[in-house]
Amino acid sequence: MLINLEKHPDIIKKNVARCKEKGITLPTFDEMMHPEKISDDIKAKLKERGLWDVDPVNLYRITWHNEPVEKGGEFKDVNFIEIPREITGTKARVLALVGKWFPCGVHKVGATYSCLAPALVTGNFDAADQQAVWPSTGNYCRGGAYNSALLGCKSIAILPEDMSQERFNWLKTVAGEIIATPGCESNVKEIFDKCHELDEERGKHIVIFNQFEQFENYLWHYEVTGSAILEVLSKLGVKPENVRGYASSTGSGGTLAAGDHLKDVYPNIKIGAGEALQCPTLLRNGFGGHRIEGIGDKHVPWIHNVKNTDMVLSIDDQDCMDIFRLFNEPEGKEYLKSIGVKQSDIDNLALFGISGIGNMLSAIKMAKYYEMEEDDVVFTILTDSSVMYTSRLAELTEQQGPFSLMEAARVHSGALLHQGIDNALELGYYDRLRIHNLKYYTWVEQQGKTYEELNRQWYDRNYWKDIPKLVPQIDALIKEFNEEVKK
Numbered sequence: 001m002l003i004n005l006e007k008h009p010d011i012i013k014k015n016v017a018r019c020k021e022k023g024i025t026l027p028t029f030d031e032m033m034h035p036e037k038i039s040d041d042i043k044a045k046l047k048e049r050g051l052w053d054v055d056p057v058n059l060y061r062i063t064w065h066n067e068p069v070e071k072g073g074e075f076k077d078v079n080f081i082e083i084p085r086e087i088t089g090t091k092a093r094v095l096a097l098v099g100k101w102f103p104c105g106v107h108k109v110g111a112t113y114s115c116l117a118p119a120l121v122t123g124n125f126d127a128a129d130q131q132a133v134w135p136s137t138g139n140y141c142r143g144g145a146y147n148s149a150l151l152g153c154k155s156i157a158i159l160p161e162d163m164s165q166e167r168f169n170w171l172k173t174v175a176g177e178i179i180a181t182p183g184c185e186s187n188v189k190e191i192f193d194k195c196h197e198l199d200e201e202r203g204k205h206i207v208i209f210n211q212f213e214q215f216e217n218y219l220w221h222y223e224v225t226g227s228a229i230l231e232v233l234s235k236l237g238v239k240p241e242n243v244r245g246y247a248s249s250t251g252s253g254g255t256l257a258a259g260d261h262l263k264d265v266y267p268n269i270k271i272g273a274g275e276a277l278q279c280p281t282l283l284r285n286g287f288g289g290h291r292i293e294g295i296g297d298k299h300v301p302w303i304h305n306v307k308n309t310d311m312v313l314s315i316d317d318q319d320c321m322d323i324f325r326l327f328n329e330p331e332g333k334e335y336l337k338s339i340g341v342k343q344s345d346i347d348n349l350a351l352f353g354i355s356g357i358g359n360m361l362s363a364i365k366m367a368k369y370y371e372m373e374e375d376d377v378v379f380t381i382l383t384d385s386s387v388m389y390t391s392r393l394a395e396l397t398e399q400q401g402p403f404s405l406m407e408a409a410r411v412h413s414g415a416l417l418h419q420g421i422d423n424a425l426e427l428g429y430y431d432r433l434r435i436h437n438l439k440y441y442t443w444v445e446q447q448g449k450t451y452e453e454l455n456r457q458w459y460d461r462n463y464w465k466d467i468p469k470l471v472p473q474i475d476a477l478i479k480e481f482n483e484e485v486k487k
Helices: 009-022 029-033 040-046 056-061 108-122 139-150 165-171 188-205 215-236 257-265 317-328 330-338 343-351 354-369 386-400 405-417 429-437 439-444 451-459 468-486
Strands: 080-083 093-098 131-135 154-160 177-181 206-208 243-249 270-276 311-315 377-382 424-426
Touching: 009 108, 009 468, 029 215, 029 468, 040 056, 056 139, 080 343, 093 215, 093 354, 108 139, 108 215, 108 468, 131 139, 131 188, 139 154, 139 165, 154 165, 154 188, 165 177, 165 386, 177 188, 188 206, 215 257, 215 377, 215 468, 243 257, 243 354, 257 270, 270 354, 311 317, 311 354, 317 330, 317 343, 317 354, 317 386, 317 405, 330 343, 330 405, 343 386, 354 377, 354 424, 429 439, 429 451, 439 451
Parallel strands: 093 377, 131 154, 131 206, 154 177, 243 270, 243 377, 270 311
Antiparallel strands: 080 093, 311 424
């Protein structure tokens, strides 16, 4: 079974008792997609809570529909922005969902909830006696530790030691344990090795929620992120023939699942998988370190539906760091204003984290590669915001010198307007098969998956389509659990 929904009644009773004691109920997938269905008493409580408060009621803010305020917000339209052409340099429209307005400021809080909630309601995780382990390159352990705190569960956050200091400082306020593994963004194997080490040391006392292999991660993005994008496209009245592209970094393979949902509705859409040029795993079977925090690399995630990926888009991390300065330094904002960027769009630049900038560049490359026109739309994701990266600005100033108006003009002209179609690869059947086959070395040789299941992912036409079919079953289990809590 792709998602383990086998029930363990004794542990379910313990989890129910724990949630009853703490007054915790759980949102369904349906409520995350349609928060207007959430009960009025929950909505009333949310009016008194801050978006980042460690309060169980904030589980109901795991949705793209939060009002963009820091406290007391209601549910509104999907949070998205249109990135102005003065910034993208493309004819096509580039639209982006905004992750800042999730609890703890990252969309990964949704993926972690979709891993934890089914395990809780089926008894595959014992909230009282087990620790939840969140292996991550940044935001996933952040969302996992936050959700664990909301549910009163003990957590272990694992992330590379070279991630931004803001991440570690915030994790200290919510995570039970923090483990820093060697290396940077692309050192994923070291994270996996630490998980194996913990498993040997602690055994049944932990449950490892590995985002790179858990289809709950894929499912959340397919259902919740995918439906949010469809809602925006409908609201804007975009014609089907103009829905041309979806671009997202490979990451854990989860966010790309939204593209699979879009392709089910718009069969001609192209799905682009972004990665760092400094670690061109998909492009060249390559490796290396990079600075686009939050996207992993050096392997192909188990839950990446490679057969549905149309392009690989490799992004230079220096472009991302330069643009991060352009979007956040006073001289950068001044320059953008001088060339006609509206103040409202300048205000929106704080919504871009470093990986969000990388996603934007992937969308730009895709739009240029396919020579998209004015009515065409490419969608991407701003996974988090600038909040977790402000220390990088001081580091870059120390490394590269002050950011001047002249530097702003150079970055805008080079990294944005002149972003090219180099290091972009349109995938044919055997290109996709080559990338899919790379899963063997990580997942079969190192992580215990089977050769047979690897082949099923490629040759079984129903393999990926069967995953979304589990949503009604999961929602029914959550409702049943909630009813027991309320008794």
